[in-house]
Amino acid sequence: MKFLNFTLLIFFVSNISCAQENFPPIEIPKKIEYTYKAVIEGIDIAWGLDFINDKEFIVTEKSGKLYKISNNVKTEITGLPDVYVRGQGGLLDVALHPNFIENNIIFLTLSSKIGEGDGGNTALYSAELNKNSLNNLKLLYKAFPNSKKGQHFGSRIVFDNNNYLFFSIGDRGNRDINPQDINIDGGKIYRLNLDGSIPNDNPFVNESNAKKAIYSYGHRNPQGMAVHPKTGKIWVNEHGPRGGDEINIIEKGGNYGWPEITYGINYSGTTITNKRSLPGMEQPFYYWIPSIAPSGMTFLTSNKYKGWKNSLFIGSLKFEYLERLVIKKNKVIKREKILNKIGRIRDVNQGPDGYLYVNVDGKGVFKIIPN
Amino acid sequence: MKIFFSAYILVISYLFNFIQKEKSFEQSISDGKIIYEDFCIQCHLSNGEGLEKVYPPLNNSDYLLKNIDKSIYSIKYGLKGEIIVNGIKYNGVMINQGLDDEEIADVMNYITNSWDNSLKIQITTKRVNELKK
Numbered sequence: 001m002k003f004l005n006f007t008l009l010i011f012f013v014s015n016i017s018c019a020q021e022n023f024p025p026i027e028i029p030k031k032i033e034y035t036y037k038a039v040i041e042g043i044d045i046a047w048g049l050d051f052i053n054d055k056e057f058i059v060t061e062k063s064g065k066l067y068k069i070s071n072n073v074k075t076e077i078t079g080l081p082d083v084y085v086r087g088q089g090g091l092l093d094v095a096l097h098p099n100f101i102e103n104n105i106i107f108l109t110l111s112s113k114i115g116e117g118d119g120g121n122t123a124l125y126s127a128e129l130n131k132n133s134l135n136n137l138k139l140l141y142k143a144f145p146n147s148k149k150g151q152h153f154g155s156r157i158v159f160d161n162n163n164y165l166f167f168s169i170g171d172r173g174n175r176d177i178n179p180q181d182i183n184i185d186g187g188k189i190y191r192l193n194l195d196g197s198i199p200n201d202n203p204f205v206n207e208s209n210a211k212k213a214i215y216s217y218g219h220r221n222p223q224g225m226a227v228h229p230k231t232g233k234i235w236v237n238e239h240g241p242r243g244g245d246e247i248n249i250i251e252k253g254g255n256y257g258w259p260e261i262t263y264g265i266n267y268s269g270t271t272i273t274n275k276r277s278l279p280g281m282e283q284p285f286y287y288w289i290p291s292i293a294p295s296g297m298t299f300l301t302s303n304k305y306k307g308w309k310n311s312l313f314i315g316s317l318k319f320e321y322l323e324r325l326v327i328k329k330n331k332v333i334k335r336e337k338i339l340n341k342i343g344r345i346r347d348v349n350q351g352p353d354g355y356l357y358v359n360v361d362g363k364g365v366f367k368i369i370p371n
Numbered sequence: 372m373k374i375f376f377s378a379y380i381l382v383i384s385y386l387f388n389f390i391q392k393e394k395s396f397e398q399s400i401s402d403g404k405i406i407y408e409d410f411c412i413q414c415h416l417s418n419g420e421g422l423e424k425v426y427p428p429l430n431n432s433d434y435l436l437k438n439i440d441k442s443i444y445s446i447k448y449g450l451k452g453e454i455i456v457n458g459i460k461y462n463g464v465m466i467n468q469g470l471d472d473e474e475i476a477d478v479m480n481y482i483t484n485s486w487d488n489s490l491k492i493q494i495t496t497k498r499v500n501e502l503k504k
Contacts, residue, residue, distance in 0.1 A: 044451070044464055062466065086469030087410050150410045150468060173409060267408075268417045293413075320425060344463070362451055362464035 022263075022289045026323070026335045033306060036339060036366045039357065040069050046359035047346055048093035048156075048296075050106075054353050058106065058129075059365060062090035066108070068132060069365075079127070079134035084111045084120035087150015093167075095157040097126075097194060104128045109155035109167055112142060119148035121185065122155055122169045126196065140196030141167075141213060143185035149173030152186070152239075156225035156296070161232040164199060165192045166250075168236060170221030175259045179218050182210045187258060189222065189236065189250055191215035203253030218256040218281065219248075224297035224314055235285075237294040237314055240264035241272065245291045246284035247314075257281035263289060286325070286332045293318035296347030302354030305370045313338070315345030315358060322348060322358055339368070396480065396493045403481025410468045411478065419486050425463065427456040430486040439483070443494065444502050446475050472499040 040046075045062035052058065056070045064083040067074045083091050089111030097105035105126055112123035121143040127134035152170025159165055171178045171187035179187025182204055190213040193199055204210035224237035234250040244264025248256050261275045263284075277283060288294070295315040300308050312325040320343050326334035339345070344361035351357055356368045394402070407415075415421050419429035429435055434456040435442050449467040453460060470478065473496045483490035 044449075045466060084469075085467075089469075151413075267412050318422070318425070362462075 022287055024333060024335055026337055028337050028340060033371050034338075034368050035371065036342070036358075036368050038363070039365045039367050040067075040072060040074055041364035043067070043074075043359075043364050045090075045346060045361050046365055047091065048095075048109075049347055049349055049357065049359055049365065050094050050096045051349070051352050052096065052100070054351070057351075057357075057365075058094050058096070059359070060091045060094050060108070062092070064091045064110075066091065066094065066134075068129075075132050077129065077132050077134060079137065080108075081110065081123075081125055081137055081139070082112065082114075084113045086111070086120065086148070089120060089122075089150065089153050092122075092153060092155035093157045095159070095165075098159050098163055104130060106134075107140075107157050107165065109153075109157055111153050113146065114139070114142050115144060115146060117144075117146035119146040121146050121172060122153045124157070124167055124190075124192075124196075138196065140192065141190065143169050143172075145184075147172050147174065152221040154219075154222050156223055156236070158225045158227055158234065159194075160227055160234060163194055165194055166190065166215065166225065166234050167192075168219065168222035168225060168238075170219070170223075170238075171258065175220070179220065179258045180255070180260065182207065182214055182217055185211055187217060187219045188214045189216045189219060189234070215252060216250050216254040216256060218254075218258050218260070220258045220262075222248075224294050226297045226299055226312075229299050229301045229310075235297065235299075235312075237297050239293060240287070240291055242267050242269070243289040243291055245288040245294050247286040247294075247312075248282065249285050251282065254282045255280060256284075263287045264291070285330075291318060292316040292323065294323075295345055296349070296359070298348050298350050298356075300350055300356065302350060304354045305356075305368070313348050313356060315348050317344045317346065317361075320344055322356075339366075342366070393493075393495050393497075399477045399480040399493065400484055401481075402474075403477035403479070404485075406470065406474050406478040407481050410470065411482075419482060419488070424459060424461065427454065427459075427461045427463075429482045430488060432456050432488075436483065436488065436490060439479075439490075439494065440498075440502060443475060443479055443499055446470065446478065447472075447499065447502060448504055472496045475499045 043061050047060045047062045049059045059067050066077040091110045093109045095107045108125045111120045113120045124141040126138045128136045151173040154168035154170040157167045198212045205212050220238050222236040222238040226235050237247045241264040244262045297314040314323045321340045322338040324336040325332050347359040349357050414426040421428035450465045453462045476494050476496045476499045479494045
């Protein structure tokens with residue numbers, strides 16, 4: 001009897017610990033139907049990337065360098081603003097203006113010391129790219145206050161189908177103040193017009209002290225962003241603390257709950273809150289336990305890879321693979337490891353040629369080639 | 372005039388000495404904890420355990436405790452390429468975190484004197500400063 005009790009206890013305890021891991025479990029495909037090859041090497045942290053055409057792209061290096069890659073050769077682009085390189089900050093994302101072919105405009109996010117106070121915060125710039133230099137540099141947004149904290153600059157940039165620019169800023173290591181206060185920057189998704197002005201139907205334009213560029217709030221550190229190819233909605237993934245990384249579908253004016261609600265705990269193992277949901281706060285579309293440290297994300301829309309069309313691809317910094325998520329009826333039904341153990345994946349993009357390109361820390365940019 | 376000049380020198384040298392003065396070992400360790408929780412904990416985790424084959428451990432790390440200058444250098448300028456820690460290969464990248472010399476000394480004092488580590492030798496800002504690229 002004692003033995004039976006013990007067995008039951010073990011069964012019970014193991015069930016509890018299983019329930020911690022979020023469904024569905026990650027799978028390693030039995031058959032690997034792709035290879036990969038380096039497109040460019042020798043970039044330490046290729047944080048963000050955008051394509052000019054089939055043969056050329058622009059890539060940021062976190063330490064503060066910007067490169068144009070043409071036919072596998074890199075050329076440094078000059079004329080960058082000052083970059084505050086500290087902790088997770090540096091030169092972060094790059095995105096070409098939707099009408100780049102005519103105006104040569106690119107957008108950059110980076111951490112910057114501009115303005116009062118020690119330290120820095122996330123800034124968004126636009127600039128014209130002429131050959132290999134930037135001209136007509138414009139500061140479109142600078143978050144405040146500056147802080148010497150090393151974390152959570154956010155910084156992904158995307159454009160929706162109505163030509164609004166969306167970008168993210170993380171909570172800057174001040175989770176109890178920034179994410180839930182719309183009068184302060186940090187822990188937010190922002191929406192701007194392409195010239196940097198604030199759309200007059202942004203959700204908080206009529207709140208007197210609010211930062212009017214805010215589109216949603218209550219975020220921790222969103223570093224993956226993609227536009228859903230069918231719905232046109234903005235999807236983000238964000239780093240949780242220990243456990244509780246999330247995918248969120250962004251609603252105008254939505255509060256995503258950090259740190260009032262979370263599926264994660266502190267790095268030390270202590271509790272942040274027991275609340276997983278509260279009225280008026282959005283639930284994640286998906287969350288990870290344990291954390292994978294999600295970075296860039298993209299939906300695959302091409303037919304280049306057998307069975308992968310419409311999957312969502314997200315890089316894992318922590319476990320060093322590319323995650324393929326299959327979504328059916330608004331649910332993640334399958335998760336798969338691609339490029340297992342390739343290294344810390346910082347960003348993933350679909351090129352104009354329909355192939356997937358991943359940025360790997362310490363290595364460079366790789367193209368995935370189907371067999 | 373002469374008196375004013377000597378007094379001036381005295382005050383300046385006193386101030387200089389004050390600025391240069393190393394903080395106490397205990398203070399450095401406790402300041403280092405704040406730096407650790409801000410810049411390092413995401414990968415090396417709260418007890419310096421790291422993640423096998425991905426993020427090298429700091430607790431009981433032979434690499435850290437036997438290569439103090441190299442470790443300081445790595446925090447100051449970054450570390451890339453293969454290293455072996457407690458018999459396990461790591462081949463990642465740690466970029467320089469943009470910490471100043473004093474912050475590096477503090478965080479080194481924290482990681483070499485926390486968990487099971489007890490180096491008990493204070494790493495000074497001067498030592499960090501003298502390590503050039």
